[in-house]
Amino acid sequence: MTSPQQSIPFWLAHSSLQLVLRLWPEETRHWxxxxxxELDEIxxxxxxxxxxxxxxxxxxxxxxxxxxxxxxxxxxxRLSPTSLLPASSSPILPKRSRLFTAAILLSxxxxxxxxxxxxxxxxxxxxxxxxxxxxSDLRGLQNLAARAESENDARTLAFVSLVLPHSERTTTGRxxxxxSRLDLRQPS
Numbered sequence: 001m002t003s004p005q006q007s008i009p010f011w012l013a014h015s016s017l018q019l020v021l022r023l024w025p026e027e028t029r030h031w032x033x034x035x036x037x038e039l040d041e042i043x044x045x046x047x048x049x050x051x052x053x054x055x056x057x058x059x060x061x062x063x064x065x066x067x068x069x070x071x072x073x074x075x076x077x078r079l080s081p082t083s084l085l086p087a088s089s090s091p092i093l094p095k096r097s098r099l100f101t102a103a104i105l106l107s108x109x110x111x112x113x114x115x116x117x118x119x120x121x122x123x124x125x126x127x128x129x130x131x132x133x134x135x136s137d138l139r140g141l142q143n144l145a146a147r148a149e150s151e152n153d154a155r156t157l158a159f160v161s162l163v164l165p166h167s168e169r170t171t172t173g174r175x176x177x178x179x180s181r182l183d184l185r186q187p188s
Contacts (some may be wrong), residue, residue: 009045013052025066032059071099138164155176 006073017036024032042048074097111117141164148156 007045010047013045013048014039016052019058023063024059025062028062045131059168071102072097074098136181 014036017032017039021029021032021036032055035051035058039051039055042051053083112121141160144156145160145164148160149154
C-alpha cells in the first residue's frame, strides 16, 4: 500500500508547486515558498491537489500584479527585485509608462484598420505621388469599364474614358476615342 506522500495527486501537487515557485515574481516569492512548505503537512492526496490549485491561483494573482506594476514603470527602467517601485530613475528615460505606450500603439493600430483611415492614407499617398495611378487602380478602372460596357452605361464609360491613361482609353468599337482634348486656357 502506498503512503499519501507517494500517491500521484500528491506528486502532481508537489511538482506543480515547485515549477511555479521557479517562475514566481521575486518580490512575493516568500509567499510561494511558504505555500510549498505547507504542502508537506497535508496528509490527504486530493487535499494536497486542492492546495496546489489554490497555490496556482495565488501565483497567477502575484504574476498579474507584477505585470501590472511592470506596465506602470517607464520604458527603459527596471523594477527593483525587492519592491514594485522602479529601481533607479535616470533623467534620460522617458516619463511615460509602458501601459501608456501600449495603449497608444494599440489605438493607432485600431485606427489604421478602419476603412476610412485606409482611404485617407491612400488619398495622401496619391497626393504625394503626383496623382499617378497604381496598377490596382488601373485594373479597377478596366473592370469598371467592362461592367459599364456590358450594362450599356454611357456615363460610366465616359468617366472611364476620361480617367484612364491615354493608351488605355480605347475600349471597343462602341465608344470612339476622342481625337483631341478640349483646351480651356485662354488663347494668347
